[in-house]
Amino acid sequence: MTLPITKEVIAMFHRLLSYLALLSMSAATWAQSPLDGLTEADIADGKKVFNVHCARCHGIAGQGGEGSNLVRAKLKYASDDDALIALLAEGIPGTGMPAIWLIDDQKRLQVAGYVRTLGRLEAEEMPGDPNRGADIYRGSGGCPACHIIAGHGTGIGPELTHVGDQRGRDYLRQSLTDPAATQSQTRGYKNFLTVRVKSLQKEVEGLRINEDAFTLQVRDMSGTIHSFRKDELTQFEKVFAHSLMPEYSAALSDDDMDDLISYMMSLRSES
């Protein structure tokens, strides 16, 4: 049977249309971010929260320390704002990122908003040519003697395969001009402490890789790892704020420095 086009049918049709409109409206609400309503004042409060609860790991400017560099347009664990907020409440299991219990929901939103403003700084134009930087890294810089990138290189320094996730521009610059300063910012990070140890068999200067109550492992300048029992040590000196990395301010021109930094910034787990 065919439906006569009566008033009832037309009304039904209208109801259907408005129902569809409602549906698409709620889909739009759904796509909105919980951070959309934040004001300038909220972001300023978020910065205060950051300084108290986050800076000790992520650095005052968010450029990385024990925790990762947050001045990145794309964060690995926080693809959207909901994921960012959830991560602050729950931490990231299996990493050093703890759940931040001491702040309430409102403060969590504010600090998440502040983290996103850090990310937007990344969009600014970066000086330097990453390809030239890669050449300097491998060539005149001599960096692979102490660092590994994606399996290439050896030595004492930390692996730089994803250093662009972990560190920001200013931090990277400082690690080239004043390595002892960046080392002391990351002193909590166990790999970065320089130690001098002596046993009856040998004497080693290097980075402490691991230490517990009874044993100590040290990586020397060539990358070799030495294990000691603490009771066999005749000398064990922790040398704070002393880096085994040379300073490069004199060896590299300003342009070389920019190129090298933009190369390191490009070393990411995802681009």
Ligand code: HEC
């Ligand atoms: C005890 C040190 C510590 C504290 C405190 C800390 N973080 Fe982290 N955070 C980390 C570490 C370590 C990681 C890196 C996880 C990884 O990549 O393995 C991390 C990761 C993150 C990430 C994910 C980055 C990415 O690549 O996706 C965000 C976002 C973040 N932290 C924000 C914060 C904020 C905001 C606070 C303060 C409310 C905070 N963290 C406090 C150590 C810390």
Ligand code: HEC
């Ligand atoms: C003689 C060894 C040596 C050489 C050569 C060297 N480094 Fe390092 N580098 C280190 C050590 C050791 C550290 C660990 C922190 C410290 O002691 O300052 C380090 C730290 C770093 C860091 C900081 C990493 C972090 O996560 O905090 C960066 C970046 C870096 N080096 C880049 C370079 C680049 C680029 C070159 C070449 C221009 C280079 N290094 C050459 C030994 C070296």
